[in-house]
Amino acid sequence: MLQAFVLSAVLLAALKPVASAAAVFPPPAKHVTLNVGNAQLAPDGFSRSTVVVNGQYPGPPILVNKGDSLSVTVNNRLTDPTMRRSTSLDLDGLFSPTSELPDEGSPFVTQCPIGPGASYTYDHGAIDQAGTFWYHSQLSIQYIDGFRGPLIVYDPNDPLKSLYDVDDVNTIIQLGDWWHNTTLSPTMLPQYEATGIIPVSDSSTINGAARYNGGPAVPWSVVNVVKGKRYRLRLINESARNVVTFNVEGHSLNIIEADGEALVPHVVNALDMLAGQRYSVVLTANQPIANYWIQTPFVGGAPARNLNQNITLSRAILRYAGAPIADPTTPMDVGPFPESLVEAELRPLVPQAAPPADVNVTLDLEVIAGQAIWTVNGVSFLPPKTPTLMKVLEGASTAADFNATENTFVFPAHKTIQFTFPENDDDDAHPLHMHGQNFWLIKPNSTDVINTVDPIKRDTAAAGANGMILRFRTDKPGPFHFHCHIFWHYQAGLATVLLNDPAGTRAQVHPDAAWEGLCPAYNALPADEQ
Structure with missing residues (x-):
């Protein structure tokens, strides 16, 4: 089941200015502790052992401001012998400004993995980016087992801030493929390597909740809105394979960010998201007070290879304040959707010519x-x-x-x-x-x-x-x-x-x-x- 988000970022210090014109002060520091361990969870109603952060899937959000100095301590508490017990951390999309590591968390590229019982701290330094990012294990296919979560860098001086009213932890939407098999690394990965046939996911989660054919009626994830307000939805495709189409019934989506880069606002009805991609879209709650489907049909291999899979069960609810606590009454639309995103039509908010190739x-x-x-x-x-x-x-x-x-x-x-x-x-x-x-x-x-x-x-x-x-x-x-x-x-x-x-x-x-x-x-x- 969907776990409640638990913030793990703690403000360490707010440095006071000193009366000296020559003084240079670092930004406030954020320290985050991620306890990576095994837990028995059932995001789609099927109980299995998982690899998760602080006992939950998705992991707790890391929320910081542009200019913050971020350090992240990973405590490896993995004990399940059927899975990889070492781990790593990738702050996906963040670029390290420190002199210690040019890039955090790439096993066998910038460092070795963190063994069971060990801890390691990534001192990222001051963040000079802003936007929608995420974190996950970079070791083998470990993040498929649940080690993934959101990382949001807010910009108090966001040049597009006038376009939205609400941008908080409740407007983060995480999309992730989900497998019932608990031995993905030791069994399914060798099977894939031998046959070339990628295993097909059993379901697709939205903020940690999903359903599958024949499974229990797990409550849909709900995004609550108030009529008349504008919401910055931060979309993250945390899948290891699936391409997800995102659409909200009856609402247009104004794209303002892709992978941490601000964009000229671009209105669509739906957008395809590849594994690892992120977008921010502004949704205006301008429809009659009711419940509407958030629709996320996906493609990720032949469904005939996994009869649990049903893309019409990949959905959540957009619920207006004052609407009944009930499912929408309309059937789910799996597309194709008119006026879907064409990536080539996106433009940067601040134009910059690509330099000539050397x-x-x-x-x-x-x-x-x-x-x-x-x-x-x-x-x-x-x-x-x-x-x-x-x-x-x-x-x-x-x-x-x-x-x-x-x-x-x-x-x-x-x-x-x-x-x-x-x-x-x-x-x-x-x-x-x-x-x-x-x-x-x-x-x-x-x-x-x-x-x-x-x-x-x-x-x-x-x-x-x-x-x-x-x-x-x-x-x-x-x-x-x-x-x-x-x-x-x-x-x-x-x-x-x-x-x-x-x-x-x-x-x-x-x-x-x-x-x-x-x-x-x-x-x-x-x-x-x-």
Whole structure:
């Protein structure tokens, strides 16, 4: 069942100004404690062991303001021997400004995992972003078992604040695929690797609640509104596979943010969201007082492979104050919806031309037929035993210094890199996700037009049948993961490492002693605890 949100962020200190014109004061600090453990939960009515944060699914929201210094302590309390017992944390979409780690939480890229019984603190530093983000385990497919939650960075000076009246914890909408099998990593992942057939989810949760065919009538999640008010809904697709269509019966949606980037307001009736993508939409409660369906039909494999799945059960309720406590009386609409989002029509609130490319790279995504082996330019990524960052700090500087299966691309500092993904005939639109920074999406999968004048920037976009072109800068030194956010594909090799400026990394990145201790501790664990 849906657990009540419990805020775990605690304001540590409010620093008082000192009478000195030369004084420089850090922003207030937020410290968050995430206790990662096992719990028996039933989000869709089927009880199973889960991997969750502070005993709940989804995890508690991390809520901070732009300018806050954020630190997150992960206490690994995992004990279930049928699952992975080590863990990690990815603050998805946040870019670390500290000199300790260029990117937090990428196992075997920037650090080793956190073993059972251990703790580790990510000192993120002052946040200079704002928008809708999330956190999850980056280890194997562990977040499918429940280790995922929202991370919202509010901007008190949001330039679009005049467009909405309400933006709080109650307007966060988390979408997530859900499996009944409790041995996803030890059994279903090897089955997928052997057959190439991704397991199909049993249900799809909205803020932690769902139903499945033949299951109990779990209460729908409810979003409460007051007629006449405007609500900023923060949508997060926390799925490991499913592409979700979001629609609210009888209401239009004004898109104002994608992946932490402010947009020129763009009105639609529905929008598709790939795994890992986030949007903010403004919904105006301007309809007659009643109950309305929040409709989230999804695509994620052949439903015939899992008879529990029923996309008409992927829904929630928008309830106006004064409406009866009852389900809407209309049938659910599973689309297609008119006036749905075309990603290529989005524009940044502050236009910025994409810089000319200094380096051009073509990336081909291919799968070996009948097997779960994905390749990028012919290489299937395998995580190394020694993290990329550790190798760089020890002197690695060229692609030849890494195993071929690490698929590491080395780029010089302060250059613009263009990635071109050719058209492919694969059925999946791969949500490619870049750690460490956003990229200019100069040709989305939804158009043949190349836009270098005012493209949007984001961190997750589709490489699919129509191809994609993106550009990014190498101004930030360090290794950064770039991978498919369908985590089944990620585990099957659809990933690379982008290493910017190895010499600059050694000069600027200085991990602490706690980081130094992670790999020896992890490597000393027995295999069943890793």
